[in-house]
Amino acid sequence: MTTKKIGNVRGNSAQLYRFALSYLSRVSEEMTFKPVRKVGTLLMAGLAVVIVAGCGSTAATPSAAGSTGPAASNGTTNKPVTITVGVLRPGASQDAADALNLQIDQFQAKYPWITVESQEYNWTAPTFTAALAAGTLPDVYTIPFTDGKGLIQQHQIVNIDARVRALPYVANFNKTVLANGQDADGKIYAVPTQAYGMSLTYNRTLFTQAGLDPNSPPATWADVEADAKIIAAKDHVAGFAQMATQNCGGWQLTTLTYALGGRMEAVDATGKVTATVNNAATKAALKMLQTYRWTDNAMGSTFDYNWGSINQAFSSGQIGMFVGGSDLYTTMVQNNNINPADYGITVIPLASDPNAGVLGGGTLAVVNVNTTEGQRDAAVDWMDFYYMNKLTTEAGALADAQALISNKQPVGVPALPVFDKATFDQSQVWIKSLINVPDAQMSYFKTKIFDQPLVNEPSIDTQTLYADLDPVVQAVLTDQNANIDQLLNDANTQIQKAIDAPAS
């Protein structure tokens, strides 16, 4: 039997084991209030033991989410362990899979007792919830900054504080960024792996075809409107497009609101949070979209884009401009086969309002609660190797870049620092000679983004807020007579109810 097969068998056993333990845990918690049901609980415990014994698993019993555990693997307790990692999205190219496999091989060479299995994974709000409830998430997966605090409060991710603090570069983390993965006491539950600022993404080829200069992208919202009209008229595609489903409508409306100087939530001195989505900037943003859509007729005919479909439409030349994360190029290469010559990126125009800023977000790597202590050690080792080494060590940066290049994957995609600026700049120097993205088309953004004030996403019930704003954006884009004030007032009431609702 090969090592790989052993790894698979262990993986399956571990999954059954985790399911049994997870189920047992839930049943036990729910049934302890009636003594008579303890008999049932004991029977279920016996069943779980039989299942585990039948699977032949050698895994240790997983501890609670609050366990701090020992530091990450240090070479002294090297029992074989298997972890699943959610890195590639469904539909990723074979080249992307090959690049990941190469990095897995390198990792396993460094940690021969750890078997890493890749599991397709893509965070979307609805699918994540279902996977979380079903216990089918990988052992290591990623979430947006917006979900870090909530998952910590609900004990749905593992406390990896001691393990992460044992890493040599922990002091260099950007404190603001790291805070997204910390609890109120500063304990680390999640490691920031990448940060982005919102950008104005534009298709250079469509600009050229419409007679516009792709080297002079819009610098104001008036420019955006003017260029969108020209592109729509001459290229017969959407001059400007807007996401509107799967919580992305609210996310993008928040981005526009920030750019115009507004905020979606207010926190007073006592910590009380008030929804403010019916603020003047949000109304102005919606009126701007209303004008693009109904007056200018510059937004095409599709108004139900989500994150994946807008990337796809942009990569296939159906969209002149849209607002999206600065890190989209990787996905567009891996999943959408974009022509690099098409890709253009610039900073979002900011209003003259002193509060105007760029919405900043990012990704956190976390460990599934349904893991053993050994798997948690291995998970942090994987995070250190796969996500952090390329940012903190020259060898790691070069190895990562070469693995990507050898499989035609992009190196040098615009990003924001998760560590201090000096560490970030150094990491860029290490890979400078290996950058294979159209850097000249990105250099303006890479420089200017650091001049723009970054504003974090709303802190409380963020995804609920985004979800409640989706229909507002949809109404403006599909109903010429949409009453913006009424829509925003209704949404504000709903969001405030969610904020005030007791936690589960």
Added chain:
Amino acid sequence: MDSPARLAVAPSGTRKRRGPLGWVSRDGLSSLLFLLPMLVIFGFFAWFPIVRDVVMSFQRTNLVDTPKFVGLDNFAAVLNDPLFGKSIGNTIYFSVLALVFGYPLPLILAVVISEARRFKGVLSALAYVPVVIPPVVSVLLWTVFYNASPTGLFNTVLSWVGIGAQPWLQNKDTVMPSIVIESTWANAGATMIIYIAALLSVPRELYDAASVDGASILQKIWHVTLPQLRGILLITMILQLIATAQVFTEPYLFTGGGPANSTMTVLFLIYHYAFQNSLGGDYGMAAALSIMLALFLAAFTAIYMWLTRSWSTNS
């Protein structure tokens, strides 16, 4: 097995109680063993989830932390949610549209195919093909048809007759009829097969007698076919009403409940409660609305069956 005669001679109150051994000797054990797989599977996959759903409707839970019992709070929250009324209105709208356009179509198809003199099998197969296409594939296919750009399939066809591009799924006024059209296309074949089978059982003599009386085709359908199919028609109507009250796949795949909640149906709202929030969802509210829907459909079905009890026979 005890014969009626033997049972009749046994004096009341003097019959021997049947012990376990007697039960076993009368094949009770083997019957139970044969039933056991079905009971286990049905219990685990049907009744256990139903009981869990009832319990969960009184709880606040994220399926990870210990649930808290909250009494009727979930039901109150559902009733106070503005989307609740919206989803009921949308579901009724879908059901009515499906009833008006989707209910007669299978019967018409069945009658036409039954009357066809040639290619009856081919016509039946063609009408049934949409049923064998997986629902997700059907919806994706129709999403292409409904592309709102001037180059979309339906819009291209409309342009041939001088009609401008329609927004189809991108407009709150056209989205529900668009969904109903696809749903009718996808599901009519299954009901049509039932009607074709039922039509075979209609005595030929009735049509012959009607012909002798000089009845036209429409008169034959009205006076012979429909009365003969009355029982089947009533059953298919209640089945369709139950199915349309639970419509989910089409709004989920076509529009995600949009635009602006205009295709937010009751079942989609249940899904919305459970899975919209990436931090755990409100499973209690989802369970509460599920219970409310189930109770409503049970009551509706009972009333329907009671009201139509005198029409449901062919006598």
